Amino acid sequence: MNKKTVLVVCDGHLLKTNDEKLWAPGILDYHFFSRYLAVFKKVYVAIRISETQTEEHNGYPNLCSGAGVEFVKIPDFTGAKEYLKKFKTVNKFILNQNIEFDCAIVRMPSPIAFQYAIAIRKRKKPYALEVVVDPWDAFSCKINKSFEGFIWKITFTMLLKYNCKKANGVSYVTHSALQSRYPCRAILKGETKKYFTGSYSSANISKEFFGKSDIFRLKESYTFIHVANNINNYVKGHMDAIKIVKILQNKGFDCNIRFVGDGELVKEFKMYAVEQKISYKVKFLGKITDRTILINELRNSDLFIFPSYGEGLPRVLLEAMAAGLPCISTNVNGIPELLDADQMVPPGDIEGMAEKIACLLNNPKRMNELIVSGIQKAREYTEEKLQVQRNIFYEKLANIDV
Numbered sequence: 001m002n003k004k005t006v007l008v009v010c011d012g013h014l015l016k017t018n019d020e021k022l023w024a025p026g027i028l029d030y031h032f033f034s035r036y037l038a039v040f041k042k043v044y045v046a047i048r049i050s051e052t053q054t055e056e057h058n059g060y061p062n063l064c065s066g067a068g069v070e071f072v073k074i075p076d077f078t079g080a081k082e083y084l085k086k087f088k089t090v091n092k093f094i095l096n097q098n099i100e101f102d103c104a105i106v107r108m109p110s111p112i113a114f115q116y117a118i119a120i121r122k123r124k125k126p127y128a129l130e131v132v133v134d135p136w137d138a139f140s141c142k143i144n145k146s147f148e149g150f151i152w153k154i155t156f157t158m159l160l161k162y163n164c165k166k167a168n169g170v171s172y173v174t175h176s177a178l179q180s181r182y183p184c185r186a187i188l189k190g191e192t193k194k195y196f197t198g199s200y201s202s203a204n205i206s207k208e209f210f211g212k213s214d215i216f217r218l219k220e221s222y223t224f225i226h227v228a229n230n231i232n233n234y235v236k237g238h239m240d241a242i243k244i245v246k247i248l249q250n251k252g253f254d255c256n257i258r259f260v261g262d263g264e265l266v267k268e269f270k271m272y273a274v275e276q277k278i279s280y281k282v283k284f285l286g287k288i289t290d291r292t293i294l295i296n297e298l299r300n301s302d303l304f305i306f307p308s309y310g311e312g313l314p315r316v317l318l319e320a321m322a323a324g325l326p327c328i329s330t331n332v333n334g335i336p337e338l339l340d341a342d343q344m345v346p347p348g349d350i351e352g353m354a355e356k357i358a359c360l361l362n363n364p365k366r367m368n369e370l371i372v373s374g375i376q377k378a379r380e381y382t383e384e385k386l387q388v389q390r391n392i393f394y395e396k397l398a399n400i401d402v
Contacts, residue, residue: 003041004041005102006044006101006103006104007072007101007104008036008045008104008105009046009104009106009112010033010045010046011112012028013048013078014048014064014071015059017051017055017057018052022065023057023064024060025230025289026062028062030066032064034066035390038391038394039391039394039395042070043068043069044070044072044101045069045071046072046094049073049074062289072099074093094119095119097119102125103397104127105127105397107129107130107132108129108131108132108163109135109156117166126194127169128167128169128170128171129164129169129170131170131182132173135156136153137310137311137333138153139152139156140309140310160182161181161182165188167185168194169197169198169397170186172197172198173313174199174312174313178334179197179199194400198389198390198392198396199389201318201381203318203319204315204382205383209295210322210379211323213325213375215368216302217364218361218364222303224245224305225305225320226258226259227260227319228261231263232265234309236307236309240350241257241259241305241307242269242272242278243276244350245278246277247351251358257283258283258297258301259283259285260285260286260297261287285297294319298320298325299323299324299325302325303328303361304321305327305328305353305357306327306329307329307350307353308332308347309330309348312333313335313337318338321375322375322378322379324374324375326343327370328353328357331345331346342360343370
């Protein structure tokens with residue numbers, strides 16, 4: 001272990017209970033943050049934190065507190081409008097922060113990440129980026145038709161390109177997709193001790209997901225599943241998935257879809273299913289925090305569909321593959337590194353995805369090939385393999401001489 005300390009800037013929300021413990025939704029937990037301890041002696045995590053006066057942490061099931069990890073509270077906000085209102089307060093907090101650290105890792109893109117990168121450069125600290133999603137696709141005009149969405153798309157894309165060229169190191173969750181759009185200095189000019197690059201996913205597919213998979217057979221009725229923990233935007237293609245079920249019904253396939261996740265747009269998506277006259281075929285299961293329950297839901301389904309508009313390298317897709325579920329998705333960002341051509345369509349191609357699904361459902365041989373190849377591909381993203389790549393990247397940052 002290196003004797004240096006690291007500041008990790010992470011986009012997310014934690015809840016602090018009155019017993020001083022911190023909790024998180026989604027993929028964040030102590031294991032997520034402690035991975036940096038493999039190289040650094042102490043980890044400071046800058047993240048948005050809200051507080052409660054009780055020990056209840058409903059909606060925040062994952063414990064983040066633990067040895068070696070200390071959290072730095074960023075004033076909490078939700079959404080673009082609230083962020084803009086609190087911009088000066090947040091910026092003042094970041095610039096006046098007195099945490100002493102030797103180097104930093106900033107997970108991008110996010111407004112907080114961009115602000116912290118400026119502050120870190122002013123302090124002349126070596127730092128690296130972990131690029132986890134492509135804002136150009138995430139703010140696609142096909143789903144964000146407002147002028148505000150267009151401005152965020154341009155701004156985030158330009159800022160990410162700029163920051164990738166400025167940072168000492170940049171790691172990407174893809175092997176080539178994000179690298180081609182957001183090249184860092186090491187990619188453009190060659191790697192040195194001071195400027196370097198890497199590639200590893202945040203997925204960390206747990207071995208519980210891997211198991212004996214069922215053989216796909218022709219059936220009278222099929223169950224699809226879609227997973228997106230936070231249903232607060234249109235990026236993950238929920239409406240497209242509902243429309244695809246409607247098209248397949250019209251083609252003579254008896255199918256239904258179950259959505260895992262929860263958020264403010266669930267009501268709107270349920271109404272859309274009613275408008276499409278297939279609400280009886282659509283079910284929202286809410287957030288599933290118990291891994292065993294999620295695995296059972298995946299294994300009790302026939303096909304994972306993911307008509308997303310913007311990704312890095314989606315963990316939910318890899319988990320479905322590991323569980324032995326055939327998958328079909330859009331071909332955004334790193335997804336072509338996981339799936340074959342007959343499993344993908346361009347984002348927004350609803351008719352195309354419905355047609356590919358119909359072809360696959362009529363081809364059990366191909367579906368069983370996808371089950372086998374999917375499990376094999378997912379095994380490349382286990383914790384043991386990914387941590388080796390992370391540690392190499394972290395060591396390069398830790399060894400930069402200021």
